[in-house]
């Protein structure tokens with residue numbers, strides 16, 4: 371039943387766009403994360419909206435345009451530590467709280483994103 375997919379519960383493409391916009395405005399103010407990202411986050415937000423659409427059970431918008439996500443490989447140019455993963459999740463949690471998602475939905479989405487975030491870690495804290 372597609373009306374029960376996380377994608378649908380998030381408010382489909384519009385809901386995800388809103389979440390992603392809030393998320394990157396928090397990322398741009400995060401002293402640890404912002405240096406990793408370009409100043410102009412328009413393209414980043416565009417890709418993330420398309421990725422999260424498919425990640426949460428909606429249409430495969432990212433793959434349609436950019437091919438297989440290969441997220442870990444695409445993050446290799448950036449030194450990502452556990453602390454970065456934690457900061458990323460923290461920004462996402464705050465963005466979800468601002469959007470007033472149902473607590474159970476928020477918890478479910480965050481648990482999925484946490485796995486992916488920690489999978490992106492490619493650098494030890496002390497080798498930075």
Ligand code: HEM
Nearest residue numbers: 406407414417418421444448450454455458483486487490
């Ligand atoms: C791209 C950082 C976790 C999805 C990027 C970029 C950076 C970055 C610096 C490149 C931005 C650009 O040049 O436009 C991080 C850090 C993370 C993290 C520090 C902490 C663990 C995640 C997670 C997801 C994700 C958990 C998915 C749930 C993406 C996507 C892109 C991207 C889809 C665009 C890839 C592309 O097509 O180039 N990330 N990221 N990231 N990230 Fe992350």
